[in-house]
Amino acid sequence: MSSVRQEGKDKIIFVTKEDHETPSSAELVEEDPNDPYEEQGLILPSGEINWNCPCLGGMASGPCGTEFKDAFSCFHYSKEEVKGSDCLEQFRTMQECLQRYPELYPKEDDAPSSQASEESASAEPSDPAAGSEKDSDPTLPNTESSAES
Amino acid sequence: MLTCRAVWKKLAPLARASSTVCRQNVRRAGWNNARTPLCVPVAHMSTGPVGGGGDNLKYALLVGAAFVSGITYAVITLKGDQKRHVERMTEISSRKQKSASQIQTEPPVTVMEAPLETILEAAAAPDAEAVAPSETAEPPPAADSKPSLPSHAPYLLIGGGTASFAAARSIRARDPGAKVLIVTDEPDLPYMRPPLSKELWFSDDPSVTETLRFKQWNGKERSIYFQPPSFYVDAEELSGAENGGVAVLTGRKVVHMDVRGNKVKLDDDMEISYDKCLIATGGVPRNLQVIERAGEEVIKRTTVFRKIDDFKSLDKVSRNTQSITIIGGGFLGSELACALGRRSTETGLEVIQMFPEKGNMGKVLPEYLSNWTTEKVKKEGVKVIREAVVKSVSFKDDKLEIKLKDGRVVRTDHIVAAVGLEPNVDLAKSAGLEVDSDFGGYRVNAELQARSNIWVAGDASCFYDIRLGRRRVEHHDHAVVSGRLAGENMTGANKPYWHQSMFWSDLGPDVGYEAIGIVDSSLPTVGVFAKATAKDTPKAATEESGRRAQCFNILDDPIFCFFFLLVCCIGFV
Numbered sequence: 001m002s003s004v005r006q007e008g009k010d011k012i013i014f015v016t017k018e019d020h021e022t023p024s025s026a027e028l029v030e031e032d033p034n035d036p037y038e039e040q041g042l043i044l045p046s047g048e049i050n051w052n053c054p055c056l057g058g059m060a061s062g063p064c065g066t067e068f069k070d071a072f073s074c075f076h077y078s079k080e081e082v083k084g085s086d087c088l089e090q091f092r093t094m095q096e097c098l099q100r101y102p103e104l105y106p107k108e109d110d111a112p113s114s115q116a117s118e119e120s121a122s123a124e125p126s127d128p129a130a131g132s133e134k135d136s137d138p139t140l141p142n143t144e145s146s147a148e149s
Numbered sequence: 150m151l152t153c154r155a156v157w158k159k160l161a162p163l164a165r166a167s168s169t170v171c172r173q174n175v176r177r178a179g180w181n182n183a184r185t186p187l188c189v190p191v192a193h194m195s196t197g198p199v200g201g202g203g204d205n206l207k208y209a210l211l212v213g214a215a216f217v218s219g220i221t222y223a224v225i226t227l228k229g230d231q232k233r234h235v236e237r238m239t240e241i242s243s244r245k246q247k248s249a250s251q252i253q254t255e256p257p258v259t260v261m262e263a264p265l266e267t268i269l270e271a272a273a274a275p276d277a278e279a280v281a282p283s284e285t286a287e288p289p290p291a292a293d294s295k296p297s298l299p300s301h302a303p304y305l306l307i308g309g310g311t312a313s314f315a316a317a318r319s320i321r322a323r324d325p326g327a328k329v330l331i332v333t334d335e336p337d338l339p340y341m342r343p344p345l346s347k348e349l350w351f352s353d354d355p356s357v358t359e360t361l362r363f364k365q366w367n368g369k370e371r372s373i374y375f376q377p378p379s380f381y382v383d384a385e386e387l388s389g390a391e392n393g394g395v396a397v398l399t400g401r402k403v404v405h406m407d408v409r410g411n412k413v414k415l416d417d418d419m420e421i422s423y424d425k426c427l428i429a430t431g432g433v434p435r436n437l438q439v440i441e442r443a444g445e446e447v448i449k450r451t452t453v454f455r456k457i458d459d460f461k462s463l464d465k466v467s468r469n470t471q472s473i474t475i476i477g478g479g480f481l482g483s484e485l486a487c488a489l490g491r492r493s494t495e496t497g498l499e500v501i502q503m504f505p506e507k508g509n510m511g512k513v514l515p516e517y518l519s520n521w522t523t524e525k526v527k528k529e530g531v532k533v534i535r536e537a538v539v540k541s542v543s544f545k546d547d548k549l550e551i552k553l554k555d556g557r558v559v560r561t562d563h564i565v566a567a568v569g570l571e572p573n574v575d576l577a578k579s580a581g582l583e584v585d586s587d588f589g590g591y592r593v594n595a596e597l598q599a600r601s602n603i604w605v606a607g608d609a610s611c612f613y614d615i616r617l618g619r620r621r622v623e624h625h626d627h628a629v630v631s632g633r634l635a636g637e638n639m640t641g642a643n644k645p646y647w648h649q650s651m652f653w654s655d656l657g658p659d660v661g662y663e664a665i666g667i668v669d670s671s672l673p674t675v676g677v678f679a680k681a682t683a684k685d686t687p688k689a690a691t692e693e694s695g696r697r698a699q700c701f702n703i704l705d706d707p708i709f710c711f712f713f714l715l716v717c718c719i720g721f722v
Contacts (some may be wrong), residue, residue, distance in 0.1 A: 035648035051322035061321035
């Protein structure tokens with residue numbers, strides 16, 4: 001049984017597993033996905049790519065940012081059967097750029113370019129640069145943990 | 150007074166005369182319909198003058214004289230003003246000619262010398278004139294004399310910390326080809342501060358002070374620098390960079406800001422103009438007044454902790470002394486205490502922590518949690534002195550002697566002062582920006598704007614939070630969120646501060662907590678703790694959900710594992 005203790009102005013509740021399992025009776029306000037104030041995911045409500053998404057790491061803002069944007073935009077708007085098959089030129093240019101900065105984009109992270117292209121257009125912001133952890137929003141090492149949990 | 154009287158005596162008869170004349174006129178005009186007999190002689194005043202005609206003349210003369218003198222005065226004044234205006238204009242134009250001619254005459258004179266020196270001298274000569282900037286043609290900025298560094302940056306970010314870097318990233322993401330210039334007085338590229346008091350101390354690598362690499366929550370290693378040097382463009386190449394980039398000018402301090410002219414001046418007299426500017430100057434750690442007044446020997450043995458250099462020097466000190474005292478019981482103080490306490494088990498270092506509150510994090514956590522935290526800190530090997538207010542510090546017998554107000558005395562080798570942060574508002578005066586009197590920092594609106602083209606983010610920004618009111622936040626995630634928002638607004642997003650930032654703290658490598666909103670121990674709180682089962686171990690829980698779960702003992706009760714949900718009822722909802 002859960003117990004409640006009051007220490008002055010502070011309330012302490014110890015919850016048992018059973019009580020914790022019963023569904024909450026609190027009413028949650030649904031978040032409006034089109035709320036312009038809220039932080040957006042990878043794809044904006046208008047269908048455009050949110051280049052500022054933390055999920056992209058530093059890819060869109062680094063020295064190869066322009067090449068990355070070209071390649072990814074091409075892929076995103078590609079209407080071919082094999083999505084992105086008409087974007088080989090852009091991807092090649094991006095690859096060349098990435099190779100010029102091995103410190104920023106280490107060898108095993110050449111995968112992001114192909115990984116990003118494999119993402120579906122309704123891209124869930126799954127870690128696109130799983131390899132380039134060094135890049136993936138280094139500014140939020142711990143918030144990512146709390147965001148995921 | 151006497152002259153007045155004399156004048157009045159002179160004028161009074163005239164006044165009466167004129168009124169008499171007036172009445173006469175009235176009667177003549179027949180306005181008075183009543184029974185004014187026509188032939189009744191005009192009533193004369195006993196003291197009034199006899200002749201109406203003589204009065205008229207005097208009257209006319211007086212009015213005429215006044216009129217003429219008035220006109221004359223007006224003409225003289227106008228002429229004088231015109232003369233002065235003309236004189237001023239000639240003076241101004243002569244100044245312009247003088248400076249221009251000096252620039253022209255200088256090069257021929259010094260034609261023998263290297264071209265660089267010529268330009269320098271020419272630039273110096275007009276400067277020596279000390280003319281007001283708004284009235285003369287400004288001589289070319291000194292920056293031109295160093296052709297390499299940029300004299301104009303479309304996006305200028307003052308300060309090279311977390312907020313600045315987040316803004317730079319945001320700008321580059323939203324404005325293709327943007328050229329961003331970061332100016333920082335630190336010698337390092339942008340880096341994150343939290344590991345300096347946490348993860349870096351728990352690293353097993355002996356060369357950690359050089360590599361500055363640490364292990365993240367997910368086990369992966371990374372550097373505290375946001376990006377390696379190859380991410381940035383050289384400042385000299387920024388203007389010419391085809392796709393733009395982010396350049397960092399280290400070791401330069403912005404000392405003057407000209408908001409009307411949209412330019413700043415650095416400590417080496419270089420001027421940089423901007424289109425849009427972000428002020429992210431952060432803050433300077435506070436020190437105790439008693440220490441500042443205590444003399445050179447004490448100050449030499451005191452560290453305030455904020456930068457990489459402070460970390461390096463404290464690391465060195467911790468290996469070479471026997472006793473360190475940390476003054477301050479908040480986030481930084483407690484984290485450092487735990488970090489040093491851990492080290493004390495290896496080296497035999499004595500770690501003391503003292504603060505005026507009743508327990509660690511006394512202003513943040515409710516009393517029961519503050520007590521628990523204090524016990525945890527003690528377990529890390531720290532001697533905690535509660536309710537300690539420092540009265541004086543002196544250097545005696547090769548040791549620092551700290552005297553507390555209640556009489557206790559502590560003898561130690563080194564002091565770390567973790568007593569808060571003073572937001573850096575040095576530019577407020579020259580820029581004419583508002584400084585908040587309650588929270589400190591630059592006062593900005595909900596969109597982090599101080600002016601139409603100046604934004605402020607990070608520790609130095611006192612902003613309006615739509616949900617929680619006006620505040621100033623000194624946490625890492627806030628710096629990221631506000632920096633990113635400022636960057637978005639600098640590229641036209643016009644969004645207010647909406648996404649609530651969080652903060653976290655680690656007490657040693659085993660215990661940590663996260664929080665969001667206003668967390669103030671003076672508010673009523675509700676704490677929810679889940680009873681642990683046999684399956685729950687900290688390690689398993691971390692791997693599964695990525696959250697940190699810890700076990701602790703409460704007063705000999707059975708062990709509880711808890712997921713931290715600290716909700717300050719009034720504060721956040």
